Amino acid sequence: MKLVLTIVQEKDANRLIDALNEANIHATMLASTGGFLREGNATILTGVEDHLVETVLGVIGRVCHRREQLMTPIPPVVEPVDSYVTYPVKVEVGGAIVFVLNIERMERV
Numbered sequence: 001m002k003l004v005l006t007i008v009q010e011k012d013a014n015r016l017i018d019a020l021n022e023a024n025i026h027a028t029m030l031a032s033t034g035g036f037l038r039e040g041n042a043t044i045l046t047g048v049e050d051h052l053v054e055t056v057l058g059v060i061g062r063v064c065h066r067r068e069q070l071m072t073p074i075p076p077v078v079e080p081v082d083s084y085v086t087y088p089v090k091v092e093v094g095g096a097i098v099f100v101l102n103i104e105r106m107e108r109v
Contacts, residue, residue: 001106004046004056005099007032012064012096013042019063020046025056026108047106057098064096 008016013029020027030043046056 001103002048002050002053003099003101003103003106004048004053005101006044006046006060007034007097008042008044008060008064008095010040010042013044016042016044016060016063016096019059020044020056023055023059025052025059047103053100060096060098066095 006016010031017027017029025046025048027044027046030045032041032043034041048056
């Protein structure tokens with residue numbers, strides 16, 4: 001058994017859950033926050049048999065894509081604001097961070 005722990009951008013979370021369900025793979029979604037932009041993320045937990053790990057990774061790769069987003073940097077508190085760049089910059093967001101962990105036992109009750 002494996003636990004596939006996936007962190008995705010909030011925008012991709014519902015589409016990923018739907019795609020996993022269509023592939024008959026059960027998943028649990030937890031709201032989380034973090035990353036460079038401090039935006040909402042979702043942590044998706046999936047317990048699967050070893051032979052289904054590649055199927056799960058395929059679904060994740062198909063649904064979660066990297067994309068560019070414009071953001072306006074927030075000026076730092078400790079430096080003078082007049083020397084800080086305030087125009088929007090492009091950053092890469094999206095995609096997924098995936099951890100595949102061995103688990104000894106899983107039960108659905």
